[in-house]
Amino acid sequence: MGRAPCCDKANVKKGPWSAEEDAELKAYIEEHGTGGNWIALPHKIGLKRCGKSCRLRWLNYLRPNIKHGGFTEEEDQIICSLYISIGSRWSIIAAQLPGRTDNDIKNYWNTKLKKRLLGKRKESSRSHRLHLKQALDEEGDGTNHDTHSQALSASALERMQLQMQLQGLCNVPFSFYNPPALWPKYHPLGDRVFQTQLTDASVATHETAIDSAQQVVFPMKPETPKSIGANMQRELDCSALGFQSPSSGGTLSMQACVAAGVQADLHSLLYCKSTSSVGDEEHQQLADLDCYKEIYGEKESTDWWTTTGFEDKLLMGPWDSASALHSDPMIQDYAPRYEDL
DNA sequence: AATTGATTCAACCGCCGTCTC
DNA sequence: AGAGACGGCGGTTGAATCAAT
Numbered sequence: 001m002g003r004a005p006c007c008d009k010a011n012v013k014k015g016p017w018s019a020e021e022d023a024e025l026k027a028y029i030e031e032h033g034t035g036g037n038w039i040a041l042p043h044k045i046g047l048k049r050c051g052k053s054c055r056l057r058w059l060n061y062l063r064p065n066i067k068h069g070g071f072t073e074e075e076d077q078i079i080c081s082l083y084i085s086i087g088s089r090w091s092i093i094a095a096q097l098p099g100r101t102d103n104d105i106k107n108y109w110n111t112k113l114k115k116r117l118l119g120k121r122k123e124s125s126r127s128h129r130l131h132l133k134q135a136l137d138e139e140g141d142g143t144n145h146d147t148h149s150q151a152l153s154a155s156a157l158e159r160m161q162l163q164m165q166l167q168g169l170c171n172v173p174f175s176f177y178n179p180p181a182l183w184p185k186y187h188p189l190g191d192r193v194f195q196t197q198l199t200d201a202s203v204a205t206h207e208t209a210i211d212s213a214q215q216v217v218f219p220m221k222p223e224t225p226k227s228i229g230a231n232m233q234r235e236l237d238c239s240a241l242g243f244q245s246p247s248s249g250g251t252l253s254m255q256a257c258v259a260a261g262v263q264a265d266l267h268s269l270l271y272c273k274s275t276s277s278v279g280d281e282e283h284q285q286l287a288d289l290d291c292y293k294e295i296y297g298e299k300e301s302t303d304w305w306t307t308t309g310f311e312d313k314l315l316m317g318p319w320d321s322a323s324a325l326h327s328d329p330m331i332q333d334y335a336p337r338y339e340d341l
Numbered sequence: 342a343a344t345t346g347a348t349t350c351a352a353c354c355g356c357c358g359t360c361t362c
Numbered sequence: 363a364g365a366g367a368c369g370g371c372g373g374t375t376g377a378a379t380c381a382a383t
Contacts, residue, residue, distance in 0.1 A: 016351070016377090039368065055369075056352070091371060106372075107350050 007039065007050040017057055021047060025054055026062045034058075060101045067099035071108055077266050079105060080113060084162045117162055117269050 028045045035041065039051035047054065060066070071079075075097055082093045088109075090102035097105065 014353075037368080050353090052354095052369085053352075060351080088372065102371075103351080110373095111349055 007042075007052075009050075011048060012042075012050045012053070013048045014053075017049075017061075021049065022057070022062060025049075025057060029058060029062070056103075060103050065099050066101065068104065073267070073270070075100070076113060076270050079109060080117065080162070080266050080270065083109065083113075084159050087159060113270070114158065 024045055024047060028041075032044075034055075035044070037051075038055040041047075041051055041054050042049045045054075049057075078096055079093055082089075082096065086092060088106070090106045090109075094100050094102040094105050
């Protein structure tokens with residue numbers, strides 16, 4: 001048995017709001033407030049609307065200081081950066097953009113930004129797909145991939161693709177057998193904090209800087225797999241980032257990749273300005289992902305992913321960040337960090 | 342000018358977490 | 363403790379609008 005509806009569906013009006021309804025709702029809330037009970041509100045006003053509908057109308061259109069359309073480049077970059085980092089947490093993203101509603105941002109992302117970013121992928125060649133499929137078949141156990149497929153959210157795939165876009169632009173080593181768990185985990189916020197850490201006299205070691213940066217870059221940093229110790233994971237992370245880890249005796253050159261200008265790359269992706277060209281190798285990487293989708297189906301079935309043993313931590317980690325968002329102060333601190341930018 | 346397909350975006354749906362009793 | 367009410371959220375829908383033919 002499902003739960004009772006929040007209102008009498010038969011006696012509530014649906015569809016677009018009229019100017020009269022808007023005026024009545026606005027006038028009442030401005031004078032009396034919501035009273036802390038949206039369900040009861042329409043009855044008090046005499047509106048034949050569901051309480052939830054009233055709430056949505058007020059929050060998205062009637063409340064003061066709402067902006068519609070005309071997103072700036074800065075807003076675009078904030079939205080993209082946050083989407084890549086935390087996914088479709090529209091309310092959190094909206095909290096960083098005064099006057100913007102989660103619904104507006106969601107629509108803007110789905111209709112404009114996503115296409116602008118993901119639509120630039122080069123079509124992969126059929127021969128390449130066949131080659132890759134053959135490699136997959138040889139690698140796997142020959143069983144139907146669909147049977148074992150693990151579906152990630154569409155949001156997760158989009159973020160994977162965006163990460164690939166940025167990584168390609170940053171010339172980060174990537175190969176088909178280099179699983180996403182090892183991909184660089186950077187974010188402008190993390191980069192900024194990382195740089196801050198480097199210049200902070202209180203930071204005694206490079207490792208501390210790395211830890212701090214990675215916490216911010218991936219606030220919901222998943223548990224390290226049992227098969228890979230923390231040190232090894234750090235080595236892998238460092239390797240993927242394109243710099244040597246302190247423990248291997250190398251020096252930090254974060255700038256080589258991460259500080260190379262993720263913001264600039266995002267900008268180039270968004271606004272199609274060729275400040276950072278996507279070379280053949282990068283196109284090949286993007287084609288790889290298309291190939292996976294074609295072989296395993298549009299739903300992101302990823303045996304190659306699960307065979308790495310990383311799927312658990314990823315599914316419960318950054319790609320499904322709902323719980324972590326509420327518990328991890330790093331995410332909750334996004335607002336002040338952005339204000340600092 | 343008419344038709345068709347694509348795009349936009351306001352609004353709805355249903356799930357989930359929190360609060361209250 | 364647990365059941366119900368409510369708020370909040372993300373995903374989806376569909377009517378309106380725009381663009382292409």
